[in-house]
Amino acid sequence: MSNRTIRSVDDLAQLPDGELLSCLGALRAGIVEAKRQHAIALREHLIPVDSPFVFSSFNWRPKGPQRLDTPIQLKPDTPIDEISVRASAREALRELSIFCIEDLSAISEQELLQEEAIGAKTVGRLREILARVGLDFLPNPNTEERAREQSKAVLALPYEARALALRNLEDSAPVSALGLRSSTLSRALANGHDMVGDLRRLPLLVLCENYGKREAREIYDLLMLTDRPFAGSAAPIELWRHGLASTKELSIPTAPETPIGELRPWLGTSVDSLGACGIHTLGALRVAASRGDVASFRGIGRVTAERVVGFLGAYVTPQPYRRGVSATAG
Known part of the structure; x- marks a missing residue:
């Protein structure tokens, strides 16, 4: 089945009856996740404090008819026993002294995932439940995991908001503030490039030796969005030779002395x-x-x-x- 883009109520109305409930469930989960990413962006000061939440469209791939869980009236003091999770996961939560929804806000996702009975799907369900009562997990104590969260939050921003967040980004900012893809972020941290300035100061040749062509181009493009000179930038022809510029982006030389x-x-x-x-x-x-x-x-x-x-x-x-x-x- 092909992806469907939902931009309006009319798009929902055009869905077959057998797909509507499934799409609504996925849409709800998508909105909750988008709100979570927006909240992280605000908390980490990646966007101005008055930036509105935007959710203009939703891409959904039909997976067949599914039942939309009937929502219960949730409150911070709603007992864990009333939450729809597996019995083994519920028992693991009790062992962590989590007896109501509010208790979940005193633990991080990473700590939950260390429990054998609690997987990523359960954590996602708990995250949605927390969001419905206006709460969230604690930030992950692990530096790399938190960096991934921050980078993911920047990536989730609309392009205009993302460009605004990157404008004049200081060299002392963590590299995750650029909004790098997960693989590129992992490579940057493994290379010891923890700050934006660490990447900005790389010579062009070193950048291309330490990163793949796609990763180097991603880093170069994002640094350009910061409105500050990239220390590794070179002549346009050199950027082209290293895969950081396409032929269409080059100006055709006309000077007689051009090599x-x-x-x-x-x-x-x-x-x-x-x-x-x-x-x-x-x-x-x-x-x-x-x-x-x-x-x-x-x-x-x-x-x-x-x-x-x-x-x-x-x-x-x-x-x-x-x-x-x-x-x-x-």
């Missing part, structure tokens, strides 16, 4: 053949093209020569004035 190697994003390996034939600058290539010499170069075939000349004509060299053609000719 021929900087045309590689558009001309590919043909720049090596041109260099071997003594063409070392863009100016020299333009002169050779104007004389019709490109096709005669060793290692440059007819198709490649046409591509080189076409590139120059389209992006570098203005179209020449053609004698005898009037600008007003019809």
Whole structure:
């Protein structure tokens, strides 16, 4: 079954009857989780204190008809016995001196997950129950787990709010404040890059050696959102060579002194053949093209020569004035 995006009540109304209850249950859980991430973002000062909660759409993949649990009237002092969890999980909670919902707010998710009888699904259910009475778990004492929570909270922000949170981010801020994907965050912490400044000060080559291409591009893009110079930034062609910029993001050079190697994003390996034939600058290539010499170069075939000349004509060299053609000719 394909994903469905729910943006309005009308989208819900279009669902088949057998999917409606299942979607409502998933939607409720999605809203609770989004509110939790928003609360973490506020608590960690990732967004301004007056930032409103936004939940504009919901992506849901149908899993077949499911029954929506009938909600009970929950209060902070509601006994654990009235919560719908497995008996073994309930017994484990009692052993942790948790006898009512409010007691859950005095423990962290990580501490609960250390119990053999309590899994991630149960913790998610308890988190939802806490949210329904306006409470939350204690922040995880484990530094890495808390970093993951903070990073996840930033990732959950709408793009505009996320960009605002990253703007002018200080070097002393934890690296999780960037909102890195889980795998990238793990790599950063393993590399000892705990602060934003640790990443910002990395030379471009070191960044690419320590991180995969996708991770390096993610870090580079997020640091750019902080509105502060990236210490490892280099010439655009160097960013392209390391996979941090696409050809579309580059400006096509037009200066005659441009080294021929900087045309590689558009001309590919043909720049090596041109260099071997003594063409070392863009100016020299333009002169050779104007004389019709490109096709005669060793290692440059007819198709490649046409591509080189076409590139120059389209992006570098203005179209020449053609004698005898009037600008007003019809």
